Amino acid sequence: MSAPDDRAREAVEAAYRDEWGQVVATLIGVTGDWDLAEDCAQDAFAAALATWPRDGVPRNPGAWLTTAARNRATDRLRRDSAGAAKLRERAVLDRDPAEPPPDEIPDERLRLIFTCCHPALPFPARVALTLRTLAGLSTAEIARAFLTAEPAMAQRLVRAKRKIREAGIPYRVPPAELLPGRLAAVLAVLYLIFNEGYDDDGDEQTARRALTAEAIRLGRVLVGLMPGEPEPRGLLALMLLHEARRATRTHDGVLVTLEHQDRSRWDRALIDEGVATLDAALALARTGPYQVQAAIAACHAGAPDAASTDWPQIAALYARLAQLAPSPVVDLNRAVAVAMVDGIPAGLRMVDEVAASGLLDGYHLLPATRADLLRRAGRAAEAKEAYEQALELAPTDAERRYLASRLREL
Secondary structure (H helix, E strand, O other): OOHHHHHHHHHHHHHHHHHHHHHHHHHHHHHOOHHHHHHHHHHHHHHHHHHHHHHOOOOOHHHHHHHHHHHHHHHHHHOOHHHHHHHHHHHHOOOOOOOOOHHHOOOHHHHHHHHHOOOOOOHHHHHHHHHHHOOOOOHHHHHHHHOOOHHHHHHHHHHHHHHHHHHOOOOOOOOHHHHHHHHHHHHHHHHHHHHHHHHOOHHHHHHHHHHHHHHHHHHHHHHHHOOOOHHHHHHHHHHHHHHOOHHHOEEOOEEOOHHHOOHHHOOHHHHHHHHHHHHHHHOOOOOOHHHHHHHHHHHHHHOOOHHHOOHHHHHHHHHHHHHHOOOHHHHHHHHHHHHHHHOHHHHHHHHHHHHHHOOOOOOOHHHHHHHHHHHHOOOHHHHHHHHHHHHHHOOOHHHHHHHHHHHHHO
């Protein structure tokens, strides 16, 4: 492929990351048909792949793609009598009187998020549907995020769209009195989008990195939409503090654990913004799980080196998090903090309790955490066995390389 073709393909790929959600959201608003919106968005990107190498990349790729997708949707609807009636109906519909005026909705994609997070949908379906339509993740990628088989996830998405259609769920940001009830699912969507981009490695990380920027951008917008709610600020702070460490998470394709990261390379501007955002959330005096997680991240960010980490404070924060949002993953992370405060045996006992519950079977960080504590305790043979188990379960190359290096050291 020639250089212009390469540049055009790169431009299409960049536009997919940047514009997919907006194109789909706009088409859903125009047609009211989720499947048609996705299909026509895909057609628009296929058309871009065919024409941009010949005609050049347009000055505004998002506008080009939206226009192409809208024209495709209009053509398909006009060929169908019911579709033509739908177009005429939607052209004369007045705005829902319960919907906030346009200047109160800063981004069309928020309309899509809140529609996906309607309480009539099961919680996993809300998150999965938004990841598919807003971020453009494939069914396989969403299934991995949910630790679910791909066919099951495909059925979940089909059922969610059918529910929206049959129940007549409105495509809008809900009125102010209903916003808090939708907030938990919206925040979960944003955090999963962030983690989908943050956890990948290698070439895939480069391709998916825009997801973290998208999650942070939408987090800022959500904070502006709901300034009196502390948890959006808590989530935004958490994402900023994690993003500040991104450059040090891997080295030559190998995962670098927090204690070994070069803290001089952490992004101080993002850390400062994250801490300020957390302070603003805490000032609202309604503590939630995302604020506590951000406070834990802030403890790490505030330590100039691993040795000066305030582990007693982190252990106390994990105890609070376990009260607010109990989960075996929280218990596993708390075990590490307890080990740093009360000694390795105390931490290992907590890890063994988590393992005995069976709730984290197949989760690679369970044996990886146990292996690290056993290594610190000088129990090399047991640590080796646990590292081997973690290596079999690790989902990314960076983590597998890290675990393999630990095994070589043992």
